[in-house]
Amino acid sequence: MSGSIVLHDYWRSSSAYRVRIALNLLGLGYRSRPVDLVAGDQRGAENLAANPQGLVPVLEIDGQRLTQSLAIIEYLDETRAAGFLPDEPAERARARALAHAIAMEIQPVCNLRVARHAVSLGGAATMDGWMAHFIALGLEGVEGLLLQRPALPFCHGARPGLADICLVPQVYNARRWGVDLSAFPRLAAIAERAEALPAFAAAHPDRVKPDR
Template sequence: MSDVVLYDYWRSSAAYRLRIGLGLLGVPWTPIPVDLTTGAQRGVENLQRNPQGLVPTLEIDGLQLTQSLAILEYLDETRGAGWLPTDPAGRARVRALALAVAADIHPVCNLRVAKFAETTGNIPMQDWMRHFIALGLQGVEGLLAKGPTGRFCHGDGVTLADIVLVPQVYNARRWGVDLSAYPRVSAISSACEALPAFAAAHPDRAKPAG
């Protein structure tokens, strides 16, 4: 068993990001599932790790870290991953792209938010997800049209923005969003998915057996 432990849910976008990041770094980890569909995230054990009642939590370097973007930046800083450009303008652009997904799309399309909308507003979950994912990806597509987008979100090397984008594209496909309107998003996601670390982190590979 690895000393690095990831408290994970296979379909969690935030946990998916960390699986990608750890894979890119070649850091072995032990996954411990926290089943969001049964409410395990609100159980006593998970709340002790993560008072927000969310996943992921990463145990590494004697620390218990939460919030996927903060964890990815910690890994970048401590492992020299190079996921943020060296120039301030580049770092700002990569962070903006990452936050366009992580702060603007993901919170609205979180399972607990979508369930609340469905149960209290009688809005079918699929309609909710399709609307907000499509709206968010439209904005990301526009951001990619500005600045040095290359094979990946920012040039030709993987950055924090790519690590955050790919799980959102997975969710878009899951909920039936038409990605043809977002050619840059689609092309970047395809380039990332061809890389072994991204492929290994895919939810189909992380899903518990049984």
């Protein structure tokens, strides 16, 4: 089974990390095809043929070649009845809003190529300062959204879903860049709970980091 699904992956990419979690939650084996973002492999001919945006992840599955992590995860949800999103429209919108607050607000500003460009322009900006500022600012909003409702085991219920799949990689990045998570107790507790699950643990960057 693992040979029929291919994930174009970078071990530290939060977008690829999300897709690894989703595949693991579904018990879908896959073959990883590493794309080294630091070395610039994403701009190479092979990766551009798979994804003209020059990004990861790309998922080859069901005879399709899919891009954009949230689109991939929703495809898996719809084709595998994963339950990553609630059935009721308003609840589904809230779950998506939590996921988008991370994937569409925090991540684009903290994308490696964006942060590197900002620092290259000169001035007082540093990579650490840029990342910590925007991650903390974004997580403040996510915490506020979560606090609008009583505490739940996961972002939107008793089982992990789309928002949790987005949250855990972002918390990993927050720790990496020295963000103090004590200011966000609700989301930190949810992330810790999710990280203990085998599907999330197996997707952690330290577990999939190439040996070289």
